[in-house]
Every structure is written in structure tokens, then in C-alpha cells.
Amino acid sequence: MRNKIIESFKQPLYKKNLMDFFIGSIFMFFPIINLISLGYIAEKLKSGINLEKKNIKWDENFKNLFKSGFKLFILIIGYLLIPFLFLFLGVFFISIPSGGEILSLFLFRGLVLIIFSTIIFLISIYFLLFGICIYLEENSFKKGFDLKEIIEKIFLIPKEYTIIYFLIVGILMSSIVILTLLLNWVTGLLFSGFLLFYDLLVISNLLIKFYPRKSVEVRLPF
Numbered sequence: 597m598r599n600k601i602i603e604s605f606k607q608p609l610y611k612k613n614l615m616d617f618f619i620g621s622i623f624m625f626f627p628i629i630n631l632i633s634l635g636y637i638a639e640k641l642k643s644g645i646n647l648e649k650k651n652i653k654w655d656e657n658f659k660n661l662f663k664s665g666f667k668l669f670i671l672i673i674g675y676l677l678i679p680f681l682f683l684f685l686g687v688f689f690i691s692i693p694s695g696g697e698i699l700s701l702f703l704f705r706g707l708v709l710i711i712f713s714t715i716i717f718l719i720s721i722y723f724l725l726f727g728i729c730i731y732l733e734e735n736s737f738k739k740g741f742d743l744k745e746i747i748e749k750i751f752l753i754p755k756e757y758t759i760i761y762f763l764i765v766g767i768l769m770s771s772i773v774i775l776t777l778l779l780n781w782v783t784g785l786l787f788s789g790f791l792l793f794y795d796l797l798v799i800s801n802l803l804i805k806f807y808p809r810k811s812v813e814v815r816l817p818f
Contacts (some may be wrong), residue, residue, distance in 0.1 A: 597686075597756060601763065604801035608794055617793065619654050625789030632658055635665030637796045642732040644804030671731055671740050675724040682713035722761055725799075726750060729807045752808040760802050767795050 610615050616636070623633040639652045639661065654661070664701065686709030726749045731740030750757050771791050775784045 597759070600805045601760075601802065604798050605803060608797040616652075616654070617790075618654060620797075621790040621793040623789075624793040625786075631665035631669060632661045633665065634668055634796070635661030635663065637800050638664040638732060639671050640731070640780050640797075641800045644800070645729055645807060645809060648740060649807075654759060654809065657725040667737075668728065671728060671737060672724065674728065675720045676717065679713045679717035679720055682709050682716060686710035686713060689783075716748075716763065725761065725803060726757075726807065727763065729803055733810065749808055753806060756806050760806055764802065765798050771795050771806065786809055 607613060620633040620636050624630045633759055636652055636654070643650055643652065652661075668690045686706045689705055689706030689709065693708075723743060723746050727740045727742075730742065730749065731737060734740075775788055775791065
């Protein structure tokens with residue numbers, strides 16, 4: 597398992613993959629256009645899940661990549677919309693009604709909402725990872741939200757899934773810290789596309805290597 601994880605981090609930076617990495621990172625920098633990069637990740641993940649050894653091409657494929665990215669974006673929003681709403685409300689209560697007063701009831705409510713949104717976010721990510729894989733494997737939004745099937749897949753590799761889940765959460769949190777706390781807004785903005793696209797490539801590699809495909813199944817008693 598260790599070798600698979602290390603390989604997942606190395607693959608995006610292999611010489612043969614560098615051009616794709618730079619193209620995806622540049623597209624990732626621009627709003628709306630970054631859906632093309634997300635589409636590349638979707639197609640790469642789908643190809644890996646289906647055990648298809650093919651290179652995902654950028655040239656003359658932007659329209660299809662944009663469509664794939666948009667569909668994946670909608671699926672992700674479906675999972676993360678609720679935690680983001682609670683986060684927005686929490687930030688709103690802290691920044692406006694509280695007036696900056698430390699002992700304000702609105703400040704306390706805002707902090708509670710932010711903590712609650714973080715918990716919901718982590719739970720959503722837990723189901724989202726294999727939800728994306730099932731959606732791409734079955735080409736069905738409905739299947740992508742089928743919690744029963746997602747849990748069945750997780751139960752096939754509970755130990756491995758727990759490890760890659762915490763690893764992926766750690767990757768995302770580390771990137772947020774780097775971009776918001778360790779870099780100023782100029783360098784953070786310029787570096788964001790490369791860092792985020794690298795994260796997505798690593799995550800897709802991890803899912804490709806550990807996702808239990810259709811050939812392996814387990815049924816839960818409910």
C-alpha cells in the first residue's frame with residue numbers, strides 16, 4: 597500500500613506527464629475554464645477505473661473535457677452545498693451581526709456553525725470520494741449519490757479507505773494552509789492553479805489504485 601501511495605504522489609511529476617500537468621495547472625487558474633482541468637481529472641479517473649490504458653488528450657477535446665468537468669462539478673456541489681451554506685452563515689454571523697464583539701451571542705452562533713460545517717464537510721468528503729468513482733463507473737448521477745452502494749464499496753477495503761481518506765483530507769487541508777497562511781495573496785494566487793491541480797492528480801491516482809471495481813462486490817444486509 598505504501599508503494600501505491602508514494603507512486604500516486606510521484607506520477608504527476610514524471611517527465612512524460614509534465615506537459616499535461618502544466619496545461620491543467622494553467623487552466624485551473626481561470627474561473628469557468630478550470631472546468632476543463634476538472635474534466636481532465638474526471639476522464640483520467642474514469643479511464644483508470646475502467647482499466648483503460650489511454651492518454652487523455654487536451655487538443656481538440658476541450659468541449660468534451662468541459663462537459664465532463666461541469667458534470668463532476670455538479671456532483672461535488674451536490675455533496676458540499678450544505679456544509680458550505682453553514683460555513684457561509686457562520687462567517688456572516690461572526691463578521692456582521694456580532695460587530696466584532698468577543699462576547700456577542702452572534703459570534704458564538706457563528707463559531708458553532710463553522711464547527712458544524714467542518715464536521716459535515718468531512719462527512720461529505722467521506723462519501724464523495726467513492727461517490728465520484730461510482731458515478732464515473734456507472735455514468736449515472738443517481739448512482740453517485742447512492743449511499744448504500746458507496747458504503748458497500750467502502751466495506752470492501754475499510755482499512756485502506758480510511759487511510760486514503762485521511763490522506764486526501766490532509767492533502768486538501770495542507771494546500772489551504774499553504775495558500776492562505778504561508779503565502780501572500782499574490783504568490784498564493786499565482787501558485788494556486790499548480791497546487792490544486794497537483795492535488796487533484798494525486799487524489800485521482802489514489803482512487804484509481806484503491807477503488808474496488810465491479811468485479812469485486814459485497815452486499816450489506818439492508
